[in-house]
Amino acid sequence: MSDDKIVATDILLEFLEVAFNQILFFRNLYPKEIFVKKKIYSICIYVSEHPELNEYIKNVLSAIRELVKEDENSVKTVNLVFYNKEKEPIEKFVFDLAKLQANSTEKDPYYLKTEESLRTICLKLSMCETYLKPLPEDSSFSIEIETYETAHVSLNENPHCEDFPWIINEDAPEMINKNLLPLKTIKTDCLNMQMYVIEDENKKCIN
Template sequence: MDSCFIDVTVEFLSVAFHNILYYTSVYPRSIFETRRKYSMVVYHSTHPEVNQYIDLCLKSVAECLKSGQLSRVVFAVTGESHHPVIKFTFDLKKSDHFDETVDAYLVQCEQNLRAFCLSLSSLTSKFKELPEDSSFTIHLHTNESNAVALETNPDLEDFPLVEVKEQTQEAERIIPIRQFSIKNYNFDTYIGL
């Protein structure tokens, strides 16, 4: 797997996760600091335990990407009993028709990532009625052999993965955020309410 793709994807998901937490107000806005990324202001948590969880999830994402076995990442804001209230979905699909010379300097890629962040900020009105006791979880959709490999990875020993039985849940509404590509993968991002 292309290490540039992995780095850009993990960095993008980190920015997306922190901004989702900020815009959904899962935590008080006072625990966030502003940073510049993709030529715009983004938000980043300063809470050590929140950051540790996100970082460990992103390490798992990187490992799944290295093996080419990641099809979806879901960032779920949860309410009572950790039941998902809103899901931010990142579907990944490898492109069969990739031209290495197109966007070689990742200029278009950066514009697409900035557009995703701007789209996310414009959807804040959709997040007003979340429960006060909200939390979040991150779900990685991979295959069984990759899950076993992650469990035996010494870098992830302190971060056990929990297998979830295949569950399909109908969303009342799906709000598309953005479709874009990073190197040879296409991303489809949307919100399920």
């Protein structure tokens, strides 16, 4: 992997970690007390201090790094999915890395445009309570990586990920009453990503 690709991967993984924390904080899945304020992209964000949650996120990011190291195009999307108590998906934050072409990107040698875009996303995430219905009580979440079957096999054979096995989720239930909310598209020479939220308002109303 070239130095440029390594930097791009580091930028992506840093952002995913920030975004996961920001989403979990503002979707009120955990007590606010487990988060602390930190500064990144010239704004304040919230970061978990909960050991088990942090370990889970760390393992997810490690798996993504290993997949990208093998093949930079192996990760299609990364999804943070919320479920109601019936284990039905009700909300999905999608980090789409597959649908954007590498051409016609903005030159960004000092990563200024990339940082500005990531800052915009974080600010939009901090306002998610204004455009999404509240999550019901007893909600849970998981992080999914959409990839190829060959990539999944290599991931499970990778010694760096052997303590955190991934399973194929072929029968995952789909949201029926989808409401799609675009957040931001980034097309720079170091990061290509589209981020949006899919919400099932009807399922959120189930008690």
